[in-house]
Amino acid sequence: KQEVTQIPAALSVPEGENLVLNCSFTDSAIYNLQWFRQDPGKGLTSLLLIQSSQREQTSGRLNASLDKSSGRSTLYIAASQPGDSATYLCAVIRSGGSNYKLTFGKGTLLTVNP
Amino acid sequence: DAGITQSPRYKITETGRQVTLMCHQTWSHSYMFWYRQDLGHGLRLIYYSAAADITDKGEVPDGYVVSRSKTENFPLTLESATRSQTSVYFCASTNWGSGANVLTFGAGSRLTVL
16 A cells, blocks of 8 residues: 655745755555645645656756655755745555556645745 | 636535535546545545546545546535535546646535534
8 A cells, every 4th residue: 555654744944945845655656746735725736747757847946856766756945935835745646557546645834934 | 717627615504415516627537536635634535537437436435426427527426414524625637647647636615514
């Protein structure tokens, strides 16, 4: 059974700091991995998708990496801003032929202080 | 409008009543999901569907019924609502196995059962 762990559960940083959020998973036979953010009372917004064959993806100040051999993905946020405050979730998708199974981590609550 | 839409966004009902939450996507995605999100439990999968007329139970299916007669619609029915079903419900869709792999969520439906 795939287990997905996100550490830390909560993180508070001053504005401007670069930070790393971690996502670890137990089964390396993944199809892809997706990072989401969720603002309080809102839905999940997709940030980055990393296919199994890829090592990283970048979008603006965000960079996500994937290391299947170590069962780890990191989300790097550069020059953090108060608007980055949200819960960040990683989702790991495993495939077995035409069957797909999605497992979410419990998220990291990020607070960026002005 | 293109995308994934949920309705109603807010619903208050009474114990024992039947409630249907609607989910509609315009991409012809094969896979659709229903999650509930509660404090302390994170996202929990209720039901999912790999294609029209194919549905399967997730982690917490009891008390819920789904159908998928058309690819674009995936309604979730609470046949006899209970207070424990007070939650925020999210629908999501994707096309795993094709080029469009991003999992996209709807805005959510907040259900209160009195």
